Amino acid sequence: MSTFFAMNGYGFYVWSAYGAAALVLAIELFALRSRRKSALEEARLTVPEDAGNPAEGSV
Amino acid sequence: MSLNWFKYASPASFYPLAGKLIPWFGWSAALLALVGLYIGLVVAPTDFQQGDAYRIIFIHVPAAWMSMFLYVVMAAWSALALGFNTRLSAMMAQAIAPTGALMTFIALWSGAFWGRPTWGTYWAWDARMTSELILLFLYFGVIALRHAIDDPRRADRACGVLTLTGVVNVPIIYFSVQWWNTLHQGSSVSLTKAPSMAAIMLTGMLIMSLAAWFYAIAASLARVRVVIIERERGAAWIGGLTEVRNA
Amino acid sequence: MSTAATASPVDDGVLSAMRWAAARDLKLALRSRGELGVQLLFYVIVVSLFPLSTTPERNLLATMGPGVLWVAALLSSLLSLPRLFAGDHADGTLEQIALSPYPLAALVYGKILAHWLTTGLPVVALAPLLGLQYAMDGESLAVLTAALLIGTPILSLLGAIGAALTLGLRASGSLLALLILPLYVPVLIFGAGAVDAARAGLGVSANLSLLGAGLLVATVGAPFAAAAAVRIALD
Numbered sequence: 001m002s003t004f005f006a007m008n009g010y011g012f013y014v015w016s017a018y019g020a021a022a023l024v025l026a027i028e029l030f031a032l033r034s035r036r037k038s039a040l041e042e043a044r045l046t047v048p049e050d051a052g053n054p055a056e057g058s059v
Numbered sequence: 060m061s062l063n064w065f066k067y068a069s070p071a072s073f074y075p076l077a078g079k080l081i082p083w084f085g086w087s088a089a090l091l092a093l094v095g096l097y098i099g100l101v102v103a104p105t106d107f108q109q110g111d112a113y114r115i116i117f118i119h120v121p122a123a124w125m126s127m128f129l130y131v132v133m134a135a136w137s138a139l140a141l142g143f144n145t146r147l148s149a150m151m152a153q154a155i156a157p158t159g160a161l162m163t164f165i166a167l168w169s170g171a172f173w174g175r176p177t178w179g180t181y182w183a184w185d186a187r188m189t190s191e192l193i194l195l196f197l198y199f200g201v202i203a204l205r206h207a208i209d210d211p212r213r214a215d216r217a218c219g220v221l222t223l224t225g226v227v228n229v230p231i232i233y234f235s236v237q238w239w240n241t242l243h244q245g246s247s248v249s250l251t252k253a254p255s256m257a258a259i260m261l262t263g264m265l266i267m268s269l270a271a272w273f274y275a276i277a278a279s280l281a282r283v284r285v286v287i288i289e290r291e292r293g294a295a296w297i298g299g300l301t302e303v304r305n306a
Numbered sequence: 307m308s309t310a311a312t313a314s315p316v317d318d319g320v321l322s323a324m325r326w327a328a329a330r331d332l333k334l335a336l337r338s339r340g341e342l343g344v345q346l347l348f349y350v351i352v353v354s355l356f357p358l359s360t361t362p363e364r365n366l367l368a369t370m371g372p373g374v375l376w377v378a379a380l381l382s383s384l385l386s387l388p389r390l391f392a393g394d395h396a397d398g399t400l401e402q403i404a405l406s407p408y409p410l411a412a413l414v415y416g417k418i419l420a421h422w423l424t425t426g427l428p429v430v431a432l433a434p435l436l437g438l439q440y441a442m443d444g445e446s447l448a449v450l451t452a453a454l455l456i457g458t459p460i461l462s463l464l465g466a467i468g469a470a471l472t473l474g475l476r477a478s479g480s481l482l483a484l485l486i487l488p489l490y491v492p493v494l495i496f497g498a499g500a501v502d503a504a505r506a507g508l509g510v511s512a513n514l515s516l517l518g519a520g521l522l523v524a525t526v527g528a529p530f531a532a533a534a535a536v537r538i539a540l541d
Contacts, residue, residue, distance in 0.1 A: 004100070004101075007110075007111040007112070007114070008105065008110050008111045009110070009111075010110055010111045010112040010176055013112050013115065013172045013173070013175060013176045014111060014112060014114055014115060014172075016172045017115045017118060017119070017168065017169040017172040017173065018115075018118060018169075020165065020168045020169070020172075021118045021122070021165045021168075021169060024161050024164060024165055024168075025161070025274070028157070028158065028161055028278060029278075032278065032281055032282055032285065035282075035285050036281075036284070036285045036288070037306075039285050039288040039289045039292075040288060040302055040303055040306035041306045042289070042292060043288050043292045043297050043298075043300075043303045043306065044303055044304070044306040046292055046293045046297070046298065047297075047298040047303060047304060048298070193488045193491055196484065196487070196488045197488050199484060200484050200485040200488065203481055203484055203485075204471065204472070204481065204485065207472070207475045207476060207477070207478075207481055208475060212541075213538055213539070213541060216538040216541075217471050217535065217538050217539070220467070220471060220531060220534055220535050220538065221471055221485060223531075224467055224489065224531055225488070225489070227527075228488070228489050228492070231492050231520075232488070232491055232492055234492075235491065235492035235495040235496060235516075236491075236495065238495065238496070238499070238516075239495045239499055
C-alpha cells in the first residue's frame with residue numbers, strides 16, 4: 001500500500017496532480033450546489049403566497 | 060419530426076428532461092472514473108522511461124481533450140443561439156463555460172506536475188501548453204464578459220460573438236505557437252509527443268476521457284438548470300416546482 | 307451621398323460610407339491631437355523601460371527588441387481602442403450611424419481605418435528609430451517595420467470587435483485587454499518571429515505571408531463581427 005502512495009518516488013507529483021483535479025471538481029460541485037440553493041431561495045420569493053399545491057412541477 | 064426537436068427548446072420543458080439525465084451521466088462518469096483510475100493507477104505497468112510519473116496522463120490527457128472539446132461545443136450552442144435567437148441555446152453555452160475553464164486548469168496543472176519530474180521544469184513554452192494557457196484566457200474572457208453585462212440577452216449575444224471569434228482563432232493560435240516553438244525549439248525532448256502507448260495505457264486513457272465527458276455533461280446540465288431558475292425567475296412554471304416551494 | 311455620375315458596382319454606398327466614416331473619425335482625431343501624442347509617447351516610454359529593467363547589453367537587447375516593440379504596439383493599441391466607439395456612443399451618434407441606410411460594416415471599417423492611421427501607422431513610423439535603441443541592425447529594422455505595417459491593421463481590426471463588445475461596460479478597458487490579447491497572440495508570434503527568422507537566416511516570407519493572410523481574413527471578417535457587436539451593444 002505504501003508503495004502505491006510512494007509511486008516509486010514520484011508520489012509528490014502524481015498525487016499533486018490527481019489531488020488538484022479532485023479538489024477542483026469538488027469545488028465545482030460545491031459551488032454549483034450553493035448557487036442552486038441561492039437561485040431556489042430567490043425564486044421562492046417570487047412565488048405568490050397561496051394555499052394550493054399544484055400537481056405539476058417535477059424534480 | 061421537427062416538432063420533437065423544438066419541444067425541448069423551451070426552458071420549461073428542458074428543465075425536467077435535464078433533471079432526469081443528470082443522474083445517468085453522473086453515475087456513469089463515477090463508474091467509468093473508478094474503472095479508469097484502477098487501470099491507470101494499479102493495472103498499467105510502470106513506464107520504462109518516465110517511471111510512475113507518467114500516470115498523470117490519465118487525467119492530463121482527458122482534461123486537455125475536454126477543454127478543447129467543450130469550447131467547440133460552447134461555440135456550437137452560441138451559433139445556434141445567435142442563429143435562431145433561442146434563449147436555451149445561449150443558456151447551454153453559458154453553463155458549459157465554467158466546466159470548460161476548470162478542465163483547462165486541470166490540464167495545465169497536471170501538465171506542470173508531469174513536466175517537472177519528466178523534463179525538469181514545471182513550465183515550458185511548448186506549443187500545446189502555451190495554446191492551452193491561451194485557451195484558459197479565452198474561457199476567462201467569455202465568463203468575464205458574461206459577468207460584466209447586466210442584461211442577460213445582451214450578454215447572450217455578446218458572449219456568442221466572442222466565443223465564435225475565439226473558436227476561429229483556436230486553431231490559428233495553436234498553429235502559430237507550434238510554428239514559434241519549432242523555431243525556438245532547442246535540444247530538449249519534444250514535450251508534445253506522448254510515450255508510445257501500450258494498449259492498456261490507451262484503454263485507461265480512453266475510459267478516463269469518457270468519464271470526463273460524462274462528468275462534463277452532468278455538470279453542464281446541472282448548471283443549466285440553475286441558470287434556468289435564475290433567469291426564468293417569476294415565470295409561473297417555476298413557482299410550481301417542488302424544490303422552489305420548499306426552498 | 308454617392309454621386310450618380312460615378313456610380314459603380316461596388317459604390318452602392320459601401321465605399322462612400324467607408325470614406326465618410328474614415329474622414330469623420332480622422333477629423334475628430336486630429337482635433338484632439340494631444341490625445342494622439344500622448345498615446346504615442348506611451349509607446350515610446352514603454353519601449354524605453356525594458357532596457358532599464360533588464361540589461362543594456364547589446365546582444366541581449368537585439369534579441370529582445372522585436373518582441374518588446376511588438377508588445378508595446380499591442381499595449382498602445384489596447385489603450386486607444388475604447389476611443390473607437392465610446393465617444394460616438396456617449397452622445398448618441400453611434401445609434402444614428404447604426405440606423406443609417408448605409409451598411410454598418412462599411413461604416414465600422416471606415417472607423418477602423420481611421421483608427422489605424424492615427425494609432426498603428428505612427429507606431430510603424432517610429433519603429434525603425436526605436437529599434438536603434440535595441441541595437442538592431444538595418445535588415446532587422448526593415449523586416450520589423452514591414453511586419454508592423456502588415457500587423458498593426460490586424461490589431462485595429464480585431465480590437466474593434468473587442469471595443470464594440472465592451473461598449474459602456476464597467477472596467478471596459480481591462481475587460482477589453484482580457485478579451486483581445488489572446489486573439490492578438492498569433493499576430494505577435496508571426497510579427498516578432500519574422501525578425502527572428504531574418505536574423506537566423508531563415509527567410510521572412512513565410513511569417514510575412516501568414517501575417518498578410520491574417521490581414522486579409524481580418525479585413526473580410528472583423529468589420530462584420532464588430533458591426534454585429536455594435537448592434538448588440540445598442541439594443
